[in-house]
Each structure stands twice: as structure tokens, then as C-alpha cells.
Amino acid sequence: MAWTRDEMAARAAKELRDGFYVNLGIGIPTLVANYIPEGMSVTLQSENGMLGMGPFPYEGEEDADLINAGKQTITELDSSSYFSSADSFAMIRGGHIALSILGGMQVAQNGDLANWMVPGKMVKGMGGAMDLVAGVKRVVVVMDHCEKSGAPKLLKQCSLPLTGAGVVDLLITELGVFEINRGKTPVKLIELAPGVTVDEVKAKTEAAFEVAV
Amino acid sequence: MVDKVKTDAVEALAGLLFDGMTIMAGGFGLCGIPENLIAAIREAGTKDLTVISNNCGVDGFGLGILLENRQIKKMVSSYVGENKLFEQLYLSGELELEFNPQGTLAERIRAGGAGIPAFFTRTGYGTLVAEGKETREFDGEMYVMERGLTADLAIVKAWKGDAEGNLIYRKTARNFNPMMATAGRKTVVEVEELVAIGALDKDAIHTPGIYVDHIVKGARFEKRIERVTTRQKEQA
Numbered sequence: 001m002a003w004t005r006d007e008m009a010a011r012a013a014k015e016l017r018d019g020f021y022v023n024l025g026i027g028i029p030t031l032v033a034n035y036i037p038e039g040m041s042v043t044l045q046s047e048n049g050m051l052g053m054g055p056f057p058y059e060g061e062e063d064a065d066l067i068n069a070g071k072q073t074i075t076e077l078d079s080s081s082y083f084s085s086a087d088s089f090a091m092i093r094g095g096h097i098a099l100s101i102l103g104g105m106q107v108a109q110n111g112d113l114a115n116w117m118v119p120g121k122m123v124k125g126m127g128g129a130m131d132l133v134a135g136v137k138r139v140v141v142v143m144d145h146c147e148k149s150g151a152p153k154l155l156k157q158c159s160l161p162l163t164g165a166g167v168v169d170l171l172i173t174e175l176g177v178f179e180i181n182r183g184k185t186p187v188k189l190i191e192l193a194p195g196v197t198v199d200e201v202k203a204k205t206e207a208a209f210e211v212a213v
Numbered sequence: 214m215v216d217k218v219k220t221d222a223v224e225a226l227a228g229l230l231f232d233g234m235t236i237m238a239g240g241f242g243l244c245g246i247p248e249n250l251i252a253a254i255r256e257a258g259t260k261d262l263t264v265i266s267n268n269c270g271v272d273g274f275g276l277g278i279l280l281e282n283r284q285i286k287k288m289v290s291s292y293v294g295e296n297k298l299f300e301q302l303y304l305s306g307e308l309e310l311e312f313n314p315q316g317t318l319a320e321r322i323r324a325g326g327a328g329i330p331a332f333f334t335r336t337g338y339g340t341l342v343a344e345g346k347e348t349r350e351f352d353g354e355m356y357v358m359e360r361g362l363t364a365d366l367a368i369v370k371a372w373k374g375d376a377e378g379n380l381i382y383r384k385t386a387r388n389f390n391p392m393m394a395t396a397g398r399k400t401v402v403e404v405e406e407l408v409a410i411g412a413l414d415k416d417a418i419h420t421p422g423i424y425v426d427h428i429v430k431g432a433r434f435e436k437r438i439e440r441v442t443t444r445q446k447e448q449a
Binding site for chain 2: 049056058059061062063064067068074076082085086088089092120124126129130134161162
């Protein structure tokens with residue numbers, strides 16, 4: 001059985017360490033906040049200008065001046081702080097954030113990540129993703145293993161425009177976990193979801209990888 | 214004697230708008246946007262605008278109302294995914310678009326306001342963003358040169374301000390507003406509360422009045438929320 005979205009988020013949460021300042025992207029990465037281990041101090045950064053993101057507000061207590069980078073209403077904690085976008089990205093680009101967990105469209109065996117544009121089709125923009133992968137110490141990508149069409153997303157080379165070159169440390173899909181190590185060493189399959197076989201992963205992956213499960 | 218305080222958004226922008234100008238507009242999504250000043254620009258009908266703003270509002274609100282009125286020629290943004298009309302105008306070639314990584318955009322504006330013409334950043338190296346730009350190695354790492362950004366006019370939203378133009382922002386509505394306040398050749402601010410001089414804590418002022426040319430108390434703040442997200446109250 002491949003992992004569910006929540007199981008993928010729970011696996012990503014195992015990358016958290018006590019005292020980490022962390023930035024979580026939109027989608028499955030946002031769910032990682034639900035799996036922060038008890039007794040571990042993890043501070044969530046929101047790149048629109050906040051450290052110490054709290055949970056979603058109760059109905060009727062939403063504040064239009066308090067949103068996360070996904071534009072959802074959130075709350076503050078006693079320990080929270082607010083700052084400008086320039087200060088926020090100084091934290092990100094200055095290497096002060098320990099971990100970035102974000103989504104992806106394609107990851108390549110050389111550590112490249114594409115997640116911001118499909119030429120001629122999707123015009124959304126990169127937001128803060130290029131800054132995060134360029135500046136954060138460790139970059140974990142959580143994505144579906146294949147496209148809806150069945151085409152692989154872990155590739156020899158990305159075909160979509162890059163978000164960053166040689167930036168991915170770890171990749172988590174519903175099938176397993178891959179050590180990418182920014183392309184400095186061969187890709188290694190280090191964990192399999194329960195019931196998933198190496199052969200299944202091989203059949204759904206274009207990139208070359210070593211098996212170390 | 215100089216009086217920065219104007220009675221309404223139209224008066225605050227009087228004489229500052231012209232076709233083909235470049236305008237910086239504060240805000241992240243719909244949070245912290247100068248909605249009264251945007252409405253006044255729509256009313257003025259100023260055309261062929263280059264607008265520098267992280268996003269372009271949504272259909273029917275924020276900068277989206279300037280798109281609907283075909284007043285914008287070019288956007289400089291990091292993310293425009295919330296706007297169907299935007300996508301349509303861009304793909305049909307009616308709208309120019311320059312994507313900047315969000316941190317690069319923020320830093321370009323900060324640099325512009327501080328008189329720094331260019332800087333180097335790792336962000337975007339090896340991507341489309343670096344195409345045509347100077348790259349350089351520092352201490353074994355590759356960096357891309359990005360230019361400082363200024364504008365003919367910056368429109369800014371703050372929470373509280375005084376007649377001197379001293380400003381305080383609230384929570385995540387701060388975002389791009391403080392940098393933009395420094396990077397406009399003219400800066401016009403709308404506030405929710407215009408307070409007496411001396412009422413603001415001088416140690417808590419985010420934007421000192423030197424950057425502000427005109428200040429106006431917004432007539433109406435809709436403060437629309439893009440994605441209301443809530444949780445259930447735990448049962449007692």
C-alpha cells in the first residue's frame with residue numbers, strides 16, 4: 001500500500017529536529033505541521049512575514065491581517081513575531097532557516113527541482129520557492145511519484161523550467177524516500193512504503209537510483 | 214507649510230498620476246493592499262501602467278480592478294495564480310509579465326529605496342530568471358546580479374499613521390509595504406487610523422515619515438480574505 005497524503009506528511013515530519021526553524025510549502029507540506037512530535041520545539045516561518053505560525057482560527061475569529069503564504073487565515077502564538085518581506089527573505093536567503101519542505105512537479109537525479117511553471121499552460125509564478133531552495137540549509141520535496149498520466153516525475157533531467165539547480169536533498173513520494181543529496185552522489189532509494197516493491201518503483205521512475213532499503 | 218494629510222484618496226493622488234508610469238503597490242495577496250488608492254487609480258483611468266506588486270489581486274478586487282479596466286500594460290510580480298483574467302490577458306499577449314522570485318523582488322525594492330543599483334544573490338542561478346543577467350562567483354558559489362527597483366509612485370497601506378507620515382503596520386499586512394514606501398519617487402499612504410502626532414510609540418514606528426509624501430485615512434476598508442480557513446472548537 002502506497003502512503004496516503006497524511007502518511008507522506010508524517011514521513012516528512014521525521015526530518016524535523018528540536019529547535020528547527022522551518023518553512024512549509026503549500027499542499028502536503030502544510031500537513032507536516034500536524035505531525036510535529038510532542039515535546040519538540042519547531043518554529044514555522046511563513047514567508048509573507050511571520051515566525052511562529054499558530055493553528056487556523058476558530059470560525060468568527062479570522063483576521064484579514066493575519067494570513068500564511070498560502071493566503072489562509074491563521075493565528076499567532078505568544079512567541080510569534082512579524083516582519084517585512086525583505087526581512088523574511090533575509091532569513092531565507094541568509095541561511096537562517098534549517099529546513100524547507102515543498103511540493104514539486106519534477107525532480108532530477110542531479111538534484112534539480114521544477115515546480116513553478118508549465119510553459120504555455122500554467123502561469124502562476126515561483127513565489128518564494130526559488131529563494132527557499134537557494135537559501136535554506138536542507139530542502140525536502142514531497143510530491144506524487146508520477147503524473148496523472150502515469151509519466152514519471154523523478155527524472156534523469158527536468159523538462160520543465162527549473163526552480164533551482166542541484167538543490168534537492170531528499171524526496172518523499174507515496175512509494176518511498178529517495179536521498180538526492182543535491183546530485184552530489186547517485187540517487188539512493190532508502191525507504192519503501194509498506195507493500196511497495198523495488199520493481200514497482202523502478203517501473204515508475206526514469207532516474208537511475210541505487211537501492212539501499 | 215507642507216501638509217502631508219489629504220482628505221481622500223483622489224486628493225492624495227492629485228497631480229501624481231500619468232499614462233505610462235510605474236507604480237509599486239504594497240500587499241501580499243489581498244492582505245495589506247491599499248484598496249482605497251487602487252480604487253482612485255481606477256477612477257482616474259490612468260493607462261499603460263507598469264505595476265510592481267507581489268500579486269495582482271483577484272478577479273474583481275485589489276489590482277484585479279485595474280486589469281479589468283485594461284489600465285495595466287506590464288506586471289512585475291512573483292505569483293499571479295489567483296487571477297483568471299490575468300492568465301487570459303497574458304496568454305493572449307495583451308499583458309506583459311516579469312516574474313521575480315519573491316525574495317529577489319523584496320530585495321530589489323529595498324535596494325532601490327536605499328540607493329543600491331544592484332546586488333548579487335544565489336536565488337535563480339541556473340534558472341530562466343538568470344537568463345541575460347550577469348553571474349559571478351563569490352567564495353566558490355555562483356550568484357546572479359539583480360537590479361534595484363524604484364517607481365514613479367508607491368502606494369502603501371499601513372494600520373496607523375500620523376501627520377508626519379510615521380507608520381505602523383499590523384501583523385502580516387506589513388509584507389512589501391515598508392520597502393515600497395522607500396522606493397517611490399512619491400509615496401502615498403492610506404491608513405486605517407490617522408492618529409495625533411505623539412500618539413505613536415516612537416520606538417515602534419516601522420516607516421519613518423521621511424519616506425511619505427501624502428497620507429490619507431482610507432474611506433472604507435473591505436479587507437477581503439482570500440481563503441478563510443478555520444478549525445473546529447474542541448468539544449468540552
